Amino acid sequence: MAKWTLKTEFTFDAAHFIKDYAGPCGRVHGHTYRVRMEAAAPKLHSSEYCPHEVMVADFRTLRWAKRDVEKGGLDHCLLNDVMPEGYETTAEMIAKFIYDKTCQDLPDGVTLKVCVSETPDSWVEYEEDA
Numbered sequence: 524m525a526k527w528t529l530k531t532e533f534t535f536d537a538a539h540f541i542k543d544y545a546g547p548c549g550r551v552h553g554h555t556y557r558v559r560m561e562a563a564a565p566k567l568h569s570s571e572y573c574p575h576e577v578m579v580a581d582f583r584t585l586r587w588a589k590r591d592v593e594k595g596g597l598d599h600c601l602l603n604d605v606m607p608e609g610y611e612t613t614a615e616m617i618a619k620f621i622y623d624k625t626c627q628d629l630p631d632g633v634t635l636k637v638c639v640s641e642t643p644d645s646w647v648e649y650e651e652d653a
């Protein structure tokens with residue numbers, strides 16, 4: 524089936540520590556996180572900002588995490604304070620958190636993949652089976 528795949532990429536700066544980690548990652552430190560998002564759909568949709576069915580999903584819906592924490596994003600926060608109970612601040616769980624929160628605002632039928640990297644050398648991808 525034909526489909527569109529929308530891709531976008533952004534960074535945010537945040538501090539974190541991994542609870543009970545035996546080593547430096549257990550102490551508060553910071554990263555410039557790089558996030559890549561891919562949203563795919565076989566049809567186009569309207570958005571909160573555009574009434575016409577012309578987009579897979581609005582880029583603004585995908586890029587919320589780059590906003591300042593005081594405006595609902597993750598930029599310049601301590602992730603341990605911002606992420607809800609049940610999510611640890613590993614790249615794996617940050618990717619799932621961004622995935623879960625973004626999915627709440629996506630039109631039905633849009634599939635999502637979220638990639639998070641803490642450093643240029645390491646990254647994780649999260650997606651769910653259709």
Ligand SMILES: Nc1nc2c(c(=O)[nH]1)N=C([C@H](O)[C@H](O)COP(=O)(O)OP(=O)(O)OP(=O)(O)O)CN2
Pocket residue numbers: 541548552612613614615641642644
């Ligand atoms: N599977 C995961 N392993 C680790 C994660 C993670 O999110 N998922 N996170 C960390 C730490 O947050 C840490 O900041 C990463 O540190 P490190 O691996 O040391 O990264 P560097 O690029 O600085 O590594 P060097 O090899 O020292 O250059 C740890 N593990």
Ligand SMILES: [Zn+2]
Pocket residue numbers: 539548552553554641
């Ligand atoms: Zn870290």
